[in-house]
Amino acid sequence: MSTTQSERLRGLLEPLVSAAGLDLEEIEVSRTGRRRQLRIVVDSDEGATLDACAELSRAISGRLDETDVMGEGEYVLEVGSPGADRPLTEHRHYARAAGRLVKFRLREGGDLVARVLTVDDEGLGLEVPGVKGRRPTARRIAFDEIAGARVEIEFNRKDTPLQQKEEEA
Structure with a gap:
């Protein structure tokens, strides 16, 4: 049974990422012209942190060289964290x-825009802005x-009455 390059990379790198106290979110191998890029996303x-990504990058580079x-x-190795607008797909x-x-x-x-208040195994408790x-x-x-979800960037966030009630409880 053959495995894809991404599966082999995941099997090789997941223990390193876990040992660093991080979750392996994504592995992407792409080609731009003659150059290949290996992009690893952790969270x-x-x-x-930037320091954690740099340290992990050195560990991954060493493992790949072996x-x-x-x-x-x-190839170019890039290790980073997901962007603020990445899709929410996992619990x-x-x-x-x-x-x-x-x-x-x-x-x-x-569509629905709401603040996530609670998360459990079945779903989410939300606050829908007035x-x-x-x-x-x-x-x-x-x-x-x-069907899909993304975090909205807030520049001037103010606590709302429902949030204040949650904090007081």
Whole structure:
């Protein structure tokens, strides 16, 4: 049974990433002209710092040099953390987004922008912002109702009444 290069890379690199206290989010091998690029995306509940990514990059480079998984020829290795606008696809992504404003694309159609308050095995407890001076409302959605989700960037975030109630409880 043959395995793809990405599967071989994941098997080789996941122990290194885990030992660094990080989660391996993505492996991407691409080609630009004659040059190949290996892009590794890592994250953790606390985030992936620049120092952690640099240290992991050195460890990964050493491990790759010991094997032939990248084949012959040069390649560029890039180790980094996911961008702020990456899609939320795993349970841990939603847990890390607690307190953040998220735009949901719902399976039933339509979009919903709401703040993630709680995350459990079945779904999310949300705070839907009020419109035109109205108070925010609570809403619950199950994971199977979500077709896609991304964190919204907030430059001037203000705590809302529902959040203040959660913090006081």
